[in-house]
Amino acid sequence: MLVATDLVKRYGTVRALEGFTLSVAAGEIVGLVGHNGAGKSTFVEIVSNLVRPDSGTVSIDGRPPAAARGRIGVSPQHISLYPSCTVREHLELYGKLAGLRGPTLREAVDELAVVLRLTEIMDRRTGKLSGGQQRRTQAASALVHRPPLLLLDEPTAGADLETREAILDVVKQRAGEGAAVVYTTHYLPELTELRATIAVARDGRIIAHGSYEELVNDLPGEVRVRLDSEEEISVSTHEPTVTLMDLLRQIDRPISSVDVRHPSLDDLYRSLAVHDAP
Numbered sequence: 001m002l003v004a005t006d007l008v009k010r011y012g013t014v015r016a017l018e019g020f021t022l023s024v025a026a027g028e029i030v031g032l033v034g035h036n037g038a039g040k041s042t043f044v045e046i047v048s049n050l051v052r053p054d055s056g057t058v059s060i061d062g063r064p065p066a067a068a069r070g071r072i073g074v075s076p077q078h079i080s081l082y083p084s085c086t087v088r089e090h091l092e093l094y095g096k097l098a099g100l101r102g103p104t105l106r107e108a109v110d111e112l113a114v115v116l117r118l119t120e121i122m123d124r125r126t127g128k129l130s131g132g133q134q135r136r137t138q139a140a141s142a143l144v145h146r147p148p149l150l151l152l153d154e155p156t157a158g159a160d161l162e163t164r165e166a167i168l169d170v171v172k173q174r175a176g177e178g179a180a181v182v183y184t185t186h187y188l189p190e191l192t193e194l195r196a197t198i199a200v201a202r203d204g205r206i207i208a209h210g211s212y213e214e215l216v217n218d219l220p221g222e223v224r225v226r227l228d229s230e231e232e233i234s235v236s237t238h239e240p241t242v243t244l245m246d247l248l249r250q251i252d253r254p255i256s257s258v259d260v261r262h263p264s265l266d267d268l269y270r271s272l273a274v275h276d277a278p
């Protein structure tokens with residue numbers, strides 16, 4: 001659905017993208033993760049046709065971004081709503097821009113209002129809403145025309161539990177219906193909930209792309225044994241259960257607790273931070 005190949009984008013001496021290649025299939029959610037400045041938002045801006053790459057290509061169902069605008073729904077990283085317009089006006093505006101009219105537009109707006117829990121605030125100006133309500137409105141604006149490609153750049157940043165759940169639910173639903181989704185986040189557990197494949201960006205390129213199991217199983221977990229004496233033994237291991245059994249056999253003093261932690265996405269993220277340290 002989306003194929004981006006060898007994108008390069010420089011701002012003066014800053015290399016925002018340096019050979020960024022990523023494909024997203026219909027129905028796939030790709031969780032795009034990486035440290036601050038890795039190039040995630042620049043990639044989203046290029047695919048949304050807001051920024052032109054210095055070189056490389058983007059194809060959306062065979063078309064360049066400029067010819068595929070109606071097929072893309074974008075929720076930018078920063079809240080970008082018109083403060084004096086209501087939630088309803090936003091949804092209608094974005095729906096109309098994508099060609100929806102009459103009952104089709106009304107149905108699309110009403111359905112999203114329910115799914116994203118906006119019904120109570122549809123006629124309030126967005127400048128007067130809470131951060132979470134603004135996030136839901138922004139996500140709804142990206143979704144209203146049912147685009148086959150969704151670009152959601154940290155859509156849950158600063159969101160409360162209700163907002164997070166509502167956004168994750170609708171993203172799963174749309175992917176289930178065949179939309180391709182690029183979902184950037186710094187909140188990694190969201191990606192397991194979305195059953196997303198994970199693409200790891202670093203220094204303007206994708207350095208790993210695969211399923212949670214493929215990427216995380218290479219990382220060590222940790223076994224911690226706390227003794228009655230308050231002493232703690234901590235071992236980093238690829239086989240936490242086996243290591244725990246070994247430790248229990250070896251330790252001949254009273255044990256107060258044990259903790260086995262299998263590798264997680266947070267470990268993946270931390271391993272990137274280690275690599276990026278100067």
Ligand SMILES: Nc1ncnc2c1ncn2[C@@H]1O[C@H](COP(=O)(O)OP(=O)(O)OP(=O)(O)O)[C@@H](O)[C@H]1O
Pocket residue numbers: 011014015016034035036037038039040041042043077
């Ligand atoms: N318009 C711009 N002008 C100059 N430099 C830019 C511009 N946009 C991005 N950059 C630089 O390009 C690099 C990549 O930025 P980008 O916003 O794509 O990273 P990111 O992975 O989205 O980071 P974050 O997680 O902080 O949002 C950074 O060094 C950033 O400062």
